[in-house]
Amino acid sequence: MGPTDAAIRPAGSARPLAWLRANFFGSIPSSLMSLALLAALAATLPDLVRWALVDSVWRTADPAVCRTAGGACWAVIGEKYRVMLFGTYPFDQHWRGYAMMAIVLTLVGVSTVRRLWSGALLIAWGVGLSAAMVLQFGGFAGLARVPTSLWGGLPLTLAIFLGTVLGGFPLAVLLALGRQSRLPVVRALSIGFIETVRGVPLVNILFVAALLFPLFMPAGVNFDKLLRAQVGMLIFFAAYTAESVRGGLQAVPHSQYEAADSLGVSYWERTLKIVLPQALRIAIPAVVNDVIRAFKNTSVLVIIGLLDLLGGTMAALEDPRWTRFYVEAYLFVAALYFLFCFSLSQYSQKLETEMKTGRNY
């Protein structure tokens, strides 16, 4: 698009032809691109529409119906969504998974409204997360105990994701501060940790966590597999996010440190009340990026044998009658991931503009 398009674009749809010309046929290269795109659409779109909408089957318990129809078999979702969403979690206990997700998503949703940030919201998080844990673990308040080895699907994904972000973020802040510390030992340890973890692929860390930790543990100590994966995800997130936070810290002018120092406040008062509030605002976009990546990274858990959302879907497709409709199933899961990540990224953009235009900064 040329730099002039904003100037040429008409105010409303009053001159759609002019708009079309300015945006798609403004120059010879631009026209060629537009034509190529049109050709590509013309070649693929009809087939795609026929597959996804016209010849598709939306509801059936019989895979044979899908096979004869020849289009997309969306019915696989209706038939298999319970396994996709909950993995090996006991079937008659799935309501607990729904309840857990409702609690967690409500907390996240409410927290996006800045007006509601308060001590009460923190308490709500504490209560809500406790309730979510009770629901997942059971063995309490009359709920049957469900060992973590049976956990799966979206609740598992959400649990690991929340544990990663809520536990990893404070660690990231400490690591970022440690990296700037004047104490050589603290600085060396922080840099060593951050660079080591960032230099190793996530899958590798998870294998180390899943296979190596038990070797170092005394015999008989059973270090829960889920917990090991959680630790691996958490340190990976923390190492990356520490660098995002460091970017924010570096953007706080030195004069702010001096102003605080000249008033005789302690390191922690200066850090918590002056430096971090400014640094974290600056770091928000980068940190949200890390959070989105952490959410998508949960799909790697399947490699060490945890049935997260993606793993649950793979398990669901092991049913030979439905295996061949994996494309539809994976599209559904992709849509779920996208919905979540896209919302996060939209939210971070909203937060950014709010902070730029906000009266309070």
Place this chain on the structure above:
Amino acid sequence: MATPGTNPIVTFDGVHKTFGRFRALNGVSLSVGRGERIVICGPSGSGKSTLVRCINRLEAIDSGRLTVDGIDLDGDVRAIRAVRRKTAMVFQSLNLFPHLTALGNAAFAPESALGLSRGEAEARAMRYLARVHVLDQADKYPGQLSGGQQQRVAIARALAMEPEILLFDEPTSALDPEMTREVLDAMIEIAREGRTMIVVTHEMGFARAVADRILFMDGGEIVEDAPPSAFFEAPRQERTRAFLAQILGH
């Protein structure tokens, strides 16, 4: 009014400070009496900022001896904190805390450094915001204030520490002339209260009105140290005369 040398609150004794190979302070000796108002002037790079920044240990001295209200600034961490609570500084750059309101800026240190309760700290902050005539701006953020208002809030932030010594490092040189006036007026009012003040400035009208002594620095040394009348009418050093001629436009 205290006379120089009696009951000193700040003493420099042969203080040296270098940045790399550059000598910012070159054997400075100085005694500031309790309640004295000192104005420091001199060409850019002569060490004025370094001198006042040593007093609250934003810079560490290399050699010599520096005491503030009887406390030796020899690097002991607790001594540094103690001195910083007895001093407060107004900077040239308008470096208020941008994420706090004017009230929050002035209440921050009384609460965090002096241990006052939130309510006490805010009451005190309000008092000093009123003193510099920005009480009506208490709930605004620095970004919403003019430069002159910001600098007066910075003065209130310093006063709210109720410090023994107030340090100013060219508090008006980043401001427009009208705003300079309102800030200088506030400083003149404060000067009447008998607190020790050490002010780096080239505002010679202010110096004449307020200073007990004026120091002229050049090349990291105190070249001239005299009461205003002597400083302006009969400077002893040629360098001082040249500087005054330049700055007063003779």
